[in-house]
Amino acid sequence: MQLSKGFKYLSIVGFLRTVLCGMFIYITSSDHHDVHDIGMIGYIILTIPYYILNYKANKSSFKFKKIMHFMFFLTLIPLIYWYIQHAVKRRAGAYSIYAYFEWSLILQDVLNDHWYANDYKDIGLKCMVDH
Known part of the structure; x- marks a missing residue:
């Protein structure tokens, strides 16, 4: 199956979003406050294109x-x-x-x-x- 360009972008955004999610889950604010906050904010920001690309990739x-x-x-x-x-x-x-x-x-x-x-x-x- 040939993947569409939209699915490739979805995969990239999904991967980056997962890394950022891991940053704020595994690095607590008491361990390193700035890294925790960057992970949380980046995760939330990347959620917007992630959801939009999911709509476009599969409309079911x-x-x-x-x-x-x-x-x-x-x-x-x-x-x-x-x-x-x-x-x-x-x-x-x-x-x-x-x-x-x-x-x-x-x-x-x-x-x-x-x-x-x-x-x-x-x-x-x-x-x-x-x-």
């Missing part, structure tokens, strides 16, 4: 994807609010609430990937070796 289950993606971005509102409460206003307990929203983004992302797996089940990688 468009309505469900739209709802899932809306929920992802809706979660950013309380996430940002609680981050400000923690970082700027130094409100007690705000970081714990923020962390729930931060991890809910990961859970939503895993659910999205589960849904995409069904869309792309016919695509696989092959290793071409000369014998």
Whole structure:
């Protein structure tokens, strides 16, 4: 199967997004605050083209994807609010609430990937070796 140019871009964006996600999951803010924040912000920014390219690459289950993606971005509102409460206003307990929203983004992302797996089940990688 010949992959479309859009799918190649989707793969690149998806890979970079996964690396950035790993940065903010495995490097905690207490370990290295700036690296954690760069990973989180980059992950959220790359989510926009990732979702758009997924729409273009496979239009099946468009309505469900739209709802899932809306929920992802809706979660950013309380996430940002609680981050400000923690970082700027130094409100007690705000970081714990923020962390729930931060991890809910990961859970939503895993659910999205589960849904995409069904869309792309016919695509696989092959290793071409000369014998």
